[in-house]
Amino acid sequence: MALVNEHFLKLADNYLFSDIAKKVNAYKVTHPKAKVISLGIGDVTRPLPQAVLEAMHKAVDEMGKAETFRGYGPEQGYSFLTEAIIKNDYATRGISLDNNEVFINDGAKSDTGNIGDILRHDNSVGVTDPIYPVYIDSNVMAGRAGTLEGNRWSNIVYIPCTAENDFVPDLPSRRIDILYLCFPNNPTGTTLSKEHLKTWVNYALANDVLILYDAAYERYIRDPKIPHSIYEIRGAKKVAIEFRSFSKTAGFTGVRCGYTVVPKELNGFTLAGKKIALNHLWNRRQTTKFNGTSYITQRGAEAVFSPEGAAQVKENIDYYMANARLLKKGLEDCGMKVFGGDNAPYLWMQTPDRISSWKFFDQLLYNVAIVGTPGVGFGPSGEGYFRFTAFGSRENTEEALERFRKWI
């Protein structure tokens, strides 16, 4: 008899975005002529940069000839890519990393979920709230979240980020072993200053907390004072793993490539208190459970760092960020309270009169056929907020604003 992992049974079946899809489909059935505009998607819409395409075409051709064919590559990724990452993403910010501290993967979602493999089931977990749902759900699966009480898991420490604290998380009052931070943040679109991030790194250093830092949106940062990497803070290599992705930065959501940085000086502990290098454990995990990202994909990712690639990536991000500015100004002109959007492709709006975020979702859909994401779907502190994304086309963004203006 195969016994199942019963922790899975604690998870709700319906996932936020399938709930939304159901509601939108029901609306479309009763309003077949309406043109629905989605400002809800967390997926990019601009095609891959030309430089990436060319590199991938070339790699495909190499795979077709015996002399240049490649089979299994290193599980950790090819050094041409890890070297390009270190040189362009880290050395430029004064951070030195070794080749074997960077692990190429098939996207940040996989590794933010998989990292729990090397951590005991009874660590206590802290998350800023609201948050990317993968962090909590993957801990539920591992039995690390406890039981669901109302809309909170008993062994998860929720650290609110709301307008009341300017979206800067306060240090937790309860002891945590593992902390997820994501900045620029999905869903709030807000960032942490260097001073605030330093507070967290120092807290982690003083309390032996492991920080899992998700920097999937770092390329959207416009303000030169905001840190792109947690390793810009002194001492962070002793406490933090950093996740990054080519998905939102270079349009790789369908291609799949990201990377995880596990510094060699970062330790976890055995129950008896012995220090264990997490880099070693993660390498061991990857070499058993992962067989590398495809060569073609890694050549495409490498091209993101070529002068042409970098310019094309910047053009796409500028396009999204122009949408973000347009949306933010337009919504504010309508009297809305809007946060984020300055250094991230997400806008976080307070619902009018703080009505529930699902109620506002229905109103927006049925009055003006616009789809967004209810804030409460990202955690209890998201109630009373609504997420818009800047990933739509300019035309749709403008039309959505026009409809919103007329309605409000």
Ligand SMILES: *Cc1c(COP(=O)(O)O)cnc(C)c1O
């Ligand atoms: C989109 C996103 C990712 C990236 O996911 P991939 O698996 O790399 O496509 C990671 N973290 C957050 C918070 C995201 O929104």
